[in-house]
Amino acid sequence: MSNFARPVHIGIDGVFYSLAHVPQLVRFGSKPARELVDRPSLQDELNGSLRSFTDAVAYAAHQTFIGNLTPEALRACKAPWFENSIEGASEKGRFGDLVDQGSFYRLLAQADQFNLVSLDQQWLAGLSRGVSDGQRLQLRTSDQIAALIQKGALPLGSGKRMAGCFEPGHAEDVNLTADILLENLAAKATAAHALSSLMASLQMAPMDVDYVISCSEEAVGDRYNRGGGNLAKAIAEQAGCMNAAGTDVKSFCAGPMYAMVHGASLIQSGLCRNVAVVAGGSLAKLGMKFQSHLEKRMPILEDVLASFAVLLGPPKKNQPCLRLNSASFHRVGAASSPQGMAEGLAEAPLKKLGMKLTDVDRYAVELHNPEITVPSGSGDVPRTNYRTLAALAVMRGQLKKDQMEDFVRDRGMVGYAPTQGHIPSAVSYLGHALDALRAGRIKNSLFISKGSLFLGKMTQLSDGCSFLIENAEESWRSNVEG
Template identity: 45%
Template sequence: MQTETAPKAPVIQGVRYFLAHTPGLVQHGSKPSRDLILDPGLVTDLASHLRSFSEAAAYLPNRAFLGGIYPDELLKTPRPWYGLNGKSPRWNPHGEIMPEEEFYGLLKIGDSFDLVWLDEDFIKNISATVADHPLISEDDLEKLGQGHPHSKIKEMLTESAERLPLQLGDGRIVGCVVGAHDQDATLTPDVLLENLSCKVSAAMAFRTLMSQLGTDPNDIPYVINCGEEAVGERYQRGGGNLAKGIAEMCGCSNASGSDVKAFCCGPVHAMVMAAALVNSGVYRQVAVVAGCSLAKLGMKFRGHLNHDQPVLEDVLAATAIMIGEDDGVSPELRLDSIGRHTVGAGSSQQAIM
């Protein structure tokens, strides 16, 4: 007679984060991109209120996010926090904050369809730094490529409005993003930039997590992506599977995966599903990943400019969480205490406000 094995309780085996400081992309956030069209004169004012990398790395909320300080330290620190010039480490216990130059390199590494064009001189300048990153492989460097002449990128930007400039915080144009189809609103340069940013930021958080846990990417059986970006094309606008794209970029060749969408609540739903998959014995481990939302860059930039403050929404964030079987030391996910926010409770802005 076969004896049934009791299911193992799901636990959180690890959590890691990733930040990228991208002042040059602030103009492509949803709010700035709309306002700059209506009032082009804002460009100069916006540019003068962008932060340097050291300022963003020293910003206490960013350090708390990455585990550099305990969140309670914020309560003890006088505001405004952006005016403090303290430590500005790139590497923190829970992840890194990456400069925008390297993040642009990541965009190219994660680009499977030649959508990101980078200046050849820019690539020469960043290649050594990118190669020194502990989570960047030789295969990644090959995908970075050699770049294109600046004259060609300039030509690409002038001959069609269907190209999006990639510029640094200091205003230098170092590349562009091209559309994948001129008759598909889901494959325009701005949407593709959002999707690529979500993919590569999640991949870096996931790589960080696996590296610090000592996990072989080939051992990951399932990945759930709960970032807010939806990928697709004109026949299935949000039907794409970003989870598998992230898994592929992380070398998880044996993994499958799917996306879960629920706005800011997505990670909660994804963690419950991951825990249930582990508890039921379907999978031994499930990774929950979430990339950035580029559209939120500069969301409150008008308020910052009005008060002569630096634009604080200049970083892209991502996270990765590993759910696995009980190992005797990790915190348990209690499936017997899961709550719900019901449809009848109402969750639209109109209902809340």
């Protein structure tokens, strides 16, 4: 048996996804913030298109993200989803939750160690829902909040009143402005919430986590070290993982996949036993497509901060596993065309395992919600990727041309993840994959993500990573026989 034929498995103990609904932070997204400077009148139009928490909870794509609807059930939902709410929808999911704006502000304040966040004491006293105040919060009067906003603090709105404000961290450092620190602290707070929720769902003690890897999209640092910070360790601290070390892994949208492979490698090496892979929400990506949504008279759908946490560990009997030696990376000299990426991240790794493209039961690709991307002219990203894979299977004689749509339907899925860059990239399907593997509905799933390195103006290259998740029974048998 070759080294690639002999499986190397790492257990996937669980996953948790969260969506923090923050409609009044949409204005601080990169695109809205820039447009509002040029056209302040857009603010009223934007405000009029914001969703309520009830509408966000009842949105079919969100219910799929947190596990209350399967991707198959979502496909059957009447479109547009924003006009056809799910009756009786719950903010609590099979493997995730939705957090309302007030609760998010409290999470933000609890994650703050530098007195950046001030909450209005009257507003907080009237808040009926939310998380426990496990830490002392910085409270101020309404007049004090207003005075701080007048001096440059960012307003944290709640309906028609102020819930609080967010202050800059330094008067002269452009890397510690209020908007950048809000972006970074939002990523920390949402990732820590996802990790804490995952550990609670698994009844796992935080002290048992050995290592935390963050693949969030942020740049923590000061003027002497832009982006050099370690958000993973800050997240671990916030979640109470006092025995854990941690570091960040980044590769634009492909970051989560690399983080999963790195975490699995730490376990396989024997260096760590329990590794958490976490990702916080991207505030900069709120409202990216808001102009096209306003033009189409749609609600602003990019109003949530998405986060997730995955726990990896040694494989257990009857457990879905990541097949570590199936992992494939986009090489420097590899083609970056859609076909080239499919060849390098799907065909090549499957071939070394003795598998064809048609041997994969379900492909997880970039699962961007098409209701967000299509109106802006960005197209249906998942469908495009699935058709590329199907076309490659036709070229290799594994599929007939008239079977392409069957391939897309049966081995793919409708996109449902928020357009938060790292969040849609394959790992958003992991919860559903674990359910399907445990139930025997599929025996494997290939996860594929791509990263646009050229956005940073350092190289024209793209990037990508893939790996196989295998059926639990076959995974255990392979370990025993190997």
